[in-house]
Amino acid sequence: MNYEEEQAQELEALRSIYDFDLVELSLTSFAITVRADEELADEARRTLGLPANPDEDENDGYDGDEDGQNGSNATPSGPHVVLQFELPKTYPEVAPDISFSTFSGFLTSEAEESSLLDELRGLAEENLGMASSFTLVSHLKERVEDILRQKIEETKRAEEEKHRLAEEAERRRIEGTKVTPESFAAWKGRFDREMAEANRLALKGQQVDSKKQKLTGRQLFENDQNLAKSDLTLMEAGDVAVDVDLFEMEDDMGLDEDDEDEDNEILAALRADTD
Structure with missing residues (x-):
């Protein structure tokens, strides 16, 4: 070749x-x-x-x-x-x-x-x-x-799949999530747990508030005049009664106007009880 x-x-x-x-x-x-x-x-x-x-x-x-x-x-x-x-x-x-x-x-x-x-x-x-x-x-x-x-x-x-996914996402957005027995049960479980937790926190908050709102002895005395009378019923022979006029010496004690108003309310209650 x-x-x-x-x-x-x-x-x-x-x-x-x-x-x-x-x-x-x-x-x-x-x-x-x-x-x-x-x-x-x-x-x-x-x-x-x-x-x-x-x-x-x-x-x-x-x-x-x-x-x-x-x-x-x-x-x-x-x-x-x-x-x-x-x-x-x-x-x-x-x-x-x-x-x-x-x-x-x-x-x-x-x-x-x-x-x-x-x-x-x-x-x-x-x-x-x-x-x-x-x-x-x-x-x-x-x-x-x-x-x-x-x-x-x-x-x-790839472009067709991209468009399909976009259309599917838009359809789900418009229609919302379809409710099935399984999805409802899952939602109900979450809802019950959230409500139980909310109730627990609310009850705990009420207990805290009740402690914060506890009245002092003076506030109880001012709000309930029966407390002033209750001490008189407990007096026995030999007990010394308090002369409420002693508390009217405001000029000598140097009380300010706010203290004076509060004390006058208490004295008025005592006088009414002794009368």
Whole structure:
């Protein structure tokens, strides 16, 4: 097998298929840009918020060959992958060396890209003895478009779930919580405990208030005149009676007006009892 002739024929076929998406780096190395279909790319922009040109400041590192042939200065727009080939001397009897030089707009992780590259290498091994570049590029296009569709569907489902939860929350807010025998029993238990605790605190508060409101001996004496008479009934022979007139010596005792008023009330009560 004439390896150089086989490789030259394959490269000629690739030029006619991929046109400016093919960039020749040397006689045995080239890169092919794989783009998502425009309709799918537009949906990805709307759903995933992808920019029209995710690499507007990049040109993928390829501007064509030294003579400006077989290269495009236009930056790829939308989701795209650049798959680079390096053909060994004995290709296609051995698999080509392949790698990704650009993987843009598909929202893939490094693990996903690494797994996809391993998948392509396995496919190349299955096609030993025949030109495999077109097969690899076609398979790559299908896979990256499948990945993009999956990302779009996941995003749509997440948005739908978000809206569903918001609507459910609004419905619950409007309707209120549905009462079931179980929920009522739980509420009744909490209510009874709260009422028992409130009654306990109220009773404790009344006991405290009753202690605070306990009257002094003088207040009891002033509020109940029967207390003044009760002492007279207990007097026995030999007991000395108190002359209430002794308490009227206010000028000599230096009592102020407030004390005078209080004492006069007591004296008046005593006089009434002795009369």
